[in-house]
Amino acid sequence: MAAYKRLRIVRTIAEFRKYLKQWRLKEETIGFVPTMGYLHDGHLSLIRQANELADHTVASVFVNPRQFGPNEDYAVYPRNEERDGQLLDEAGCEILFAPSVEEMYPDGGVTKVSVPEIGDILEGHYRPGFFTGVATVVTKLLLQSLPDVAVFGEKDYQQLMVIKRMVKDLDIPVRIEGAPTGREEDGLAMSSRNTYLTPEERKIAPVLYQTISQVGEKFRAGERPPELIQWAKKQLLDAGFDKVDYLEIRDAEDLAPVYDANRPARVLVAAWLGKPRLIDNVAV
């Protein structure tokens, strides 16, 4: 068992609430960073952002089985709680909430939170039930902790927009903040799933970010989406990607197809490279 400077690991909702309530009664603010663990610098920048936004920072590590499809990587999703604890401790996080699946879903837990429209497209289309799994577990985590602010990475941009929509629609009393995507030196978006890449695939992977960045630039320069997207998909396949699930220029808020070039837009992509399916996005 690792010794931490300040971090406390809690396993039950009751204990998690007990610590947070003490702060709340003193009117001290709480920043919350929900994660699936196997932390990298991208996660740690979320912790640092939460440190800036609130008096206390807490995080959760929970690999949520209900957001994985039957043929997805739940069983092999990388886990390393001891290392996660060390990194969180060093970054200034005070509580790590690390519940079991049974603690999160006792008696089956049938209730579902779904976010139609924005949750059905793009990732939602390729991963049916994914955003319902995400929305349900994030609702639970937010209601367990009742933080003042919760920070999510822009890496999962559609997820961030789904959560913002859900929090607004359900009147969950929390502010949702997005944090910029952490990137390796060659531009690859940091992701726990990057560990699935072979050394050869790892060299190809940065083409994903390069390509969507170019799409953003060319779109701003006036190139038309259908041809631009066709060009970009070919770039990825030529570089060695196996398959492109989608590569789209969408409205930055509701992720609907972009008709008005004056509104903020986002380029979003999901593509397979060997074992992992990589996603990324950039602002236009």
Added chain:
Amino acid sequence: MAAYKRLRIVRTIAEFRKYLKQWRLKEETIGFVPTMGYLHDGHLSLIRQANELADHTVASVFVNPRQFGPNEDYAVYPRNEERDGQLLDEAGCEILFAPSVEEMYPDGGVTKVSVPEIGDILEGHYRPGFFTGVATVVTKLLLQSLPDVAVFGEKDYQQLMVIKRMVKDLDIPVRIEGAPTGREEDGLAMSSRNTYLTPEERKIAPVLYQTISQVGEKFRAGERPPELIQWAKKQLLDAGFDKVDYLEIRDAEDLAPVYDANRPARVLVAAWLGKPRLIDNVAV
């Protein structure tokens, strides 16, 4: 505009939260009674129960369009806010939250809370989408108010069980309490929809409660459900009811069919009498 002793009517979520926060910071507890208005003595007994359970009692009146089907009575559902305010004031309620549909569902509000299984049977079968509408609006109301305890009538017994399940599954930080069904002297369950009954139908209506009470007694005495239910449905039709949607003996918690006579059970019924569809239930 009526003058109230103590009651304050608030129209916005922000104002509702402002008042509740003042109490919460003093660690004074809040009891909440959500209603669709057109209050009767049944509602007022919920208010009195909330008075017993918490330092402050607040109520909402909101006729939620999203729990009515396209052919149901949303447009004509009875409303009388001034009278509701008077009754709440006299009963000791301090805040009436009476939002507009636009305040509750700005920008469309796409997010849905659904409670499969217990929300799909009985009422859920005959009123598709009803419990999703209820679960979504109750989630919103509970997260707008964050009360210590919320009180719901056992008159809508399945609704009470759906809400308990939802609150548990989503970790909504509130205690849900059921209150016994208010009844007229002849046993008819109080309901805002009783105003739809003609004088003649009103005389027939108490047969609903009499019949399910007899079903409960006969079940305890060892009579078998299939024959018992057949007998009870015939009683209702012979008395003048137009149609019985369901009349069932179910497990008192998950409302599954009863196999074990030693577990608490409930007799539940929905039947049409002229314009209104009446529901009622009794413990076995």
